[in-house]
Amino acid sequence: MDDTEELYTEAFQNIVSRYGKNYTFDLKLKLMGLQSHETAKMIVSELQLPMSIEEFLEESKKQFEFLFPETQLMPGAKQLIEHFHKNNIPIGLATSSSKESYDLKVNKHHLDLFDLFPYKTFGSSDPAVKNGKPHPDIFLVSANKFPAKPKPEQCLVFEDAVNGVKAAKAAGMQVVMVPDPRVPKELTSDATLVINSLLDFQPELFDTEELYTIGFQQIMGQQSKEFAGIIIEDLGLPLTVDEFLTETRVIFDKLFPQCKIMPGVERLVRHLHDHNVPIGLATSSSKESYDLKAINHQELFDLFPYKTWGTSDPDVKKGKPSPDIFFVAANKFPDKPSPEKCLVFEDAINGVKAARAAGMQVVMVPDPRLDRSLTSEATLVLDSIAEFKPEQFGLPPYKE
Template identity: 70%
Template structure:
């Protein structure tokens, strides 16, 4: 696939910068085990990138759970408070974010997480890293983001937060989720995908570039300043 030069970069957070997708799996399984259900990877793929309410509704309907969305959200919040404070940065993420910031490339965060969830994940260990994002869009808390991924809303809103309002085609998105890739493409943006190793290759074809780790990314492919080392 042809790579076109970009001027702005947007990052997903969960499963791309932080290892929180693993923690979501633990949290959700802890809840649905009470009802004799399993949190399968197939269901997880459908949920990745959805907003909080969308996630609750899909889990309940998919597994026929005898609880309300509000009860599910309340239980997940309790799980997250135990798990999220000890998140870890995934390989290559810190180097890339710090590099783009140092080179004055406009970068933004586009996460489906709520503000409260974001703070749980970031505040204990990662405030310095995330302070490098001048523009943050948190889909589950942002009234301007009407629909979760795979709809393009979050990336279009995130791009509009840059002061110079770049055209979508000038934005490069980093994503790990199939729904996130679909959202970026629907927004008219190129997207680099770093998928979970369990994702079938047939589900990654919409991505502009697929890599196994952010450590593999070469910024110059998209007209961005190369790494200094």
């Protein structure tokens, strides 16, 4: 989050230039993300400096004391940190720096902002971090400091270094990379997402699954109580289902009105409506949650004449992956269509299973992080609703 790489470059160049050496970008690439001692060892060795590792570290310390107090934030860092904090998303800091270097970087200008991180791990100072990046130690230690002890697949890492990306992936975590523009593209391929700036990061990916940040791929699509029960059991939370639902309700009241429409959805809904193709809405959400999500899109959702809210409808006895919700939804259409005449759109594994159990065709638009082997039951898998071609299912084609 601090934009310190150029400061490191200046500091190290000031030292090695005394011996007629250059701190090149190729060398910098190898070092980014490493702990202090590993960095010093590699620079001394690669450039064959006539000094010990300890002497290099001592010289570096003098440079850092002069340069680091003027550290600037990466563009977009302040906005992102404050956004996560405001929305009660747990955040932690995991840096290869020592506690001493961290203090130099943040104490003068950024202390209030970095105080928003309740959990901090300093790789060069923490004895629990046995190996530096690209080993996963720092991220596993950092995640373990969160009270909920999140699983690796629940963690999202932000990195600017190739070694940091390798460490995050080795830990089993997703990682957003903001690389130096000089980094070759092939070295960024391990990242889940590569962006030019934190300003380009969009926390909301145009659907509500991203707002359920504590959810797992395996339970998306289930009704509220089932969803809550699995989370409580899986994470060992000291809460009852009702207490958990009360807590999440407070958070959802703030988040759900921010929901945006997934790309391609509005065009598809209006197209089907304009061509008199019967459409209905079947969601595991309660009517209350639906109202929060649709508050800014009421005119579009009014085009659905038949709606089924799984958590609120007494006719839906079992949630997804049971087929109940789709049978109930289809039965609301006046002509009572047979299952094979129904086409379902889903983003959740359990939703796909439910549609197939009902004997219906299903188009799936999964989270891009989802293991594609889990999507095999879908009739068609798309990256976006915008890619859907109605004529493939005997529907009127879009007009160019």
